Amino acid sequence: MQTEKLPSHTKTAWKKALVVGLILAGVLLSLVFAVRVVRSFQHARLIAGRRSGTLDVEMVRGWMPVPYVARMFGVPQDVLYHSLGITAEQAGRENLASLNRRFFPGQQGEVVRRVKQAILDYWATHPTPALPQPPSGTPAP
Amino acid sequence: MTDLTDLLLTGVVNYGAPALALALLVAASGVPLPSSLLVIAGGAFIRQGLLDPLLAIGLGLMAAVLGDSVSYGMGRFAGGWVERRYGATTLWQGAQNSFNRYGGWSVYLSRWLLTSVAIPVNLVAGSTAYTYRRFLLMVVAGEATWLVLFGGLGYAFGSQWEAISTLISDFGGLVLGLFVLAAGIYLAVRWLRK
Numbered sequence: 001m002q003t004e005k006l007p008s009h010t011k012t013a014w015k016k017a018l019v020v021g022l023i024l025a026g027v028l029l030s031l032v033f034a035v036r037v038v039r040s041f042q043h044a045r046l047i048a049g050r051r052s053g054t055l056d057v058e059m060v061r062g063w064m065p066v067p068y069v070a071r072m073f074g075v076p077q078d079v080l081y082h083s084l085g086i087t088a089e090q091a092g093r094e095n096l097a098s099l100n101r102r103f104f105p106g107q108q109g110e111v112v113r114r115v116k117q118a119i120l121d122y123w124a125t126h127p128t129p130a131l132p133q134p135p136s137g138t139p140a141p
Numbered sequence: 142m143t144d145l146t147d148l149l150l151t152g153v154v155n156y157g158a159p160a161l162a163l164a165l166l167v168a169a170s171g172v173p174l175p176s177s178l179l180v181i182a183g184g185a186f187i188r189q190g191l192l193d194p195l196l197a198i199g200l201g202l203m204a205a206v207l208g209d210s211v212s213y214g215m216g217r218f219a220g221g222w223v224e225r226r227y228g229a230t231t232l233w234q235g236a237q238n239s240f241n242r243y244g245g246w247s248v249y250l251s252r253w254l255l256t257s258v259a260i261p262v263n264l265v266a267g268s269t270a271y272t273y274r275r276f277l278l279m280v281v282a283g284e285a286t287w288l289v290l291f292g293g294l295g296y297a298f299g300s301q302w303e304a305i306s307t308l309i310s311d312f313g314g315l316v317l318g319l320f321v322l323a324a325g326i327y328l329a330v331r332w333l334r335k
Contacts, residue, residue, distance in 0.1 A: 033315035036315075037308065037312050063150040064154070
């Protein structure tokens with residue numbers, strides 16, 4: 001290997017650079033991620049406190065397909081499809097973000113907005129479900 | 142979240158444990174996918190009754206171990222070339238000896254604590270001819286720890302799993318930073334003693 005042919009002072013310089021580089025990179029990475037850990041911990045605590053025990057329509061995300069939203073929020077699928085003006089066959093297994101691109105091009109976030117509103121409207125006339133609990137008899141992983 | 146992460150989550154929701162296992166296999170083979178996030182989400186989906194816990198953990202473990210074996214194999218394949226070119230040098234022999242002595246811990250810890258270095262560790266294990274049986278043993282133990290620990294966190298946090306996934310990702314970065322710093326200090330102390 002190349003390093004075996006290098007003079008000893010060059011090898012020493014390389015070692016020094018490696019050690020200094022490792023320490024600097026370690027300090028930098030540790031500091032940056034320590035700040036991020038504190039922030040994300042505070043964020044997680046805030047969310048956990050705000051949502052404890054209740055469902056919140058703010059949990060609706062673009063990756064969720066309609067059947068999953070319906071199951072999670074205790075709303076019939078038909079209600080959600082009706083709010084979007086599409087049928088289950090048209091939606092297939094696509095998620096909300098994908099449905100937005102297909103049926104509401106140029107209106108970013110429209111599908112999520114409509115779905116949230118449909119859930120709230122449904123809850124106004126029906127009992128709000130609790131957060132999904134583990135199925136009975138299901139052991140923790 | 143990125144479009145790719147959204148696509149993977151939708152896939153797991155739509156197709157269940159096989160989709161999760163496929164993503165873990167591809168990630169462990171070396172393709173950069175957010176596998177820890179998927180495992181945390183998987184735990185939450187188990188809680189919601191969307192995934193069967195035994196099937197998800199069983200398939201996930203098999204897939205992750207298979208993917209690790211693929212990247213180990215790539216290292217082994219490239220190792221022949223490395224061995225021919227650098228095999229006679231003291232530096233390479235030193236690296237081989239070090240990995241044979243401490244490689245087990247590297248493999249185990251990189252599965253769940255220092256996940257960002259898991260693929261490089263697999264490649265080094267393969268290329269330094271670290272025995273596959275020992276590698277497999279540590280990989281199975283490490284991946285099982287990862288699935289139970291991260292999946293368990295997702296299960297515990299349920300619908301709020303997204304908040305915990307960011308925290309875990311940042312914590313992984315902090316551990317990596319501390320590890321790099323410790324390695325630098327260790328080398329500096331050893332060098333100064335000489």
